[in-house]
Amino acid sequence: MSNPNAPPGESPFDLYNERTIIDGLFLGAIAYGVHLTLFIWCFHILLQKKKSGGDYLLMVYVSLLFIMGNIGNGTNIKVGELTFVDDRNFPGGPGLFFATGAGPVGLTCNVIYIINTWFQDGLLLYRFWMFFARMGWYWVILPCLMFLASVALSLILIVMLCVPGITLWSTISINLAIPYWAISIALTVIITACITTRLLYMRYQMRRVMAGSGSEYISVTSMLVESAALYTVNGLIFLVSYAVNSPIQNLALPVLGQTQSIAPLLIILRVLQGRAWSSSSLAKFQTGTDVRFNNTSNTMFQSEDTGPTLTMKSKLTNGSSQSLKEKQSA
Incomplete structure (x- = not known):
């Protein structure tokens, strides 16, 4: 049965498309709430702890993520207001107005979320380097090239979006945006696979030496967080x-703009809580020295020996113990 109050001249698909636009605004706001919570959590820990140079860098990083998340969420909501309130009688309906890019407000939202991708990919690239640099510098060549290609394409996309009449759904924008996002996501997938494989191998090593503590650092949760699977x-x-060109994109894009910040904040939070690998703890693990995880003096950019470590001892049949270094050299 047709709805007598339905807007005239709009097909069921048009109405479905407009519903996804509204629903996407709510989903984006929910994701922003998660982002806000993680930002406050991370910043509170950073304010309370004894700070090093790396901690100040983290404070700037999480603040920039939060500022961009605020601007992105705010402009996204404003686009919704323009679409369904200020310009509700736009020829072709709200869906067509939304597809035009919603003017400077929509442009600001898209540009902010594109720039946010650089920060998210940059952190993942650093974490990848942290896990694999000691295995050889050539490991980071492909991820670095993919990152540079993603940034280059996104810069061109930003320039094109600033041209009057060109929107995110224009043909030239689609031809740029698809490879840009494809490279960015492929970079994340590759890093996901590599870090997860590395963590599985490290868990195997820890179990082989009967490590009773530190299992949470190589748990399923750790793998999902470290690899930014979200x-x-x-x-x-x-x-x-x-x-x-499915309306589902209207649901996914506002959330994506926030998960670009949520994923790195989850990694940072685990590091600050002493529940994730820092550069110093990885260095000690890979060289066979004692590694102890704790909740003090943790920083992602730590290279000194004062960082989180995890002591791993293997219990032998005679009741004695053997360190990882001794077992690896045996």
């Missing part, structure tokens, strides 16, 4: 729906 899944949903 962004990967969200990004794939958006990329596929954007490529086929």
Whole structure:
């Protein structure tokens, strides 16, 4: 039965598309709430702890993520207001107005979220380097090239979006945006696979030496957080729906703009809580020295020996113990 109060001249698909736009605003606001919570949590820990140079860098990093998240969420909500309130009688309906880019407000939202991707990918690239640099510098060549390609394409996309009449759904924008997001997501997927594989191998080493503590550092949760799987899944949903021009993209894009900040904040939070690998703890693990995890003096950019460590001892049948270094050299 048709709705007598339905807007005239709009098909069921048009109405469905407009519903996804509104629903996407709510989903984006929910994701922003998660972002806000993580920002306050991380910043509180950083304010309370004894700070090093790396901690000040983290404070700047999380603050920039939060500022961009605020601008992105605010402009996204404003786009919704323009679409369904100020310009509700736009020829072709709200859906068509939304597709035009919603003017400077929509442009600001898109540009902010694109720039946010650089920060998210940059942190993942650093974490990848942290896990694999000691295995050889050539490990980071491909991720670095992919990161540079993603930044280059996104810069061109930003320039094109600033041209009057060109929106995110213009043909030239689609031709730039799809490879840009594809490279960014592929970079995350590759880093996801590599870090997860590395963590599985490290868990195997820890279990082999009967490590009784530190299992949470190489747990399933650790793998998901360290690899930014949240962004990967969200990004794939958006990329596929954007490529086929499905209204599902209206649900995924506002959330994606926030998960770009949520994923790195989850990594930072685990590091600050002493529940994730820092550069110093990885160095000690890979060289076979004692590694002890704790909740003091943790920083992502730590290279000194004062960082989080995890002592790993293997119990032998005679009741004695053997360190990881001794067992590896045996």
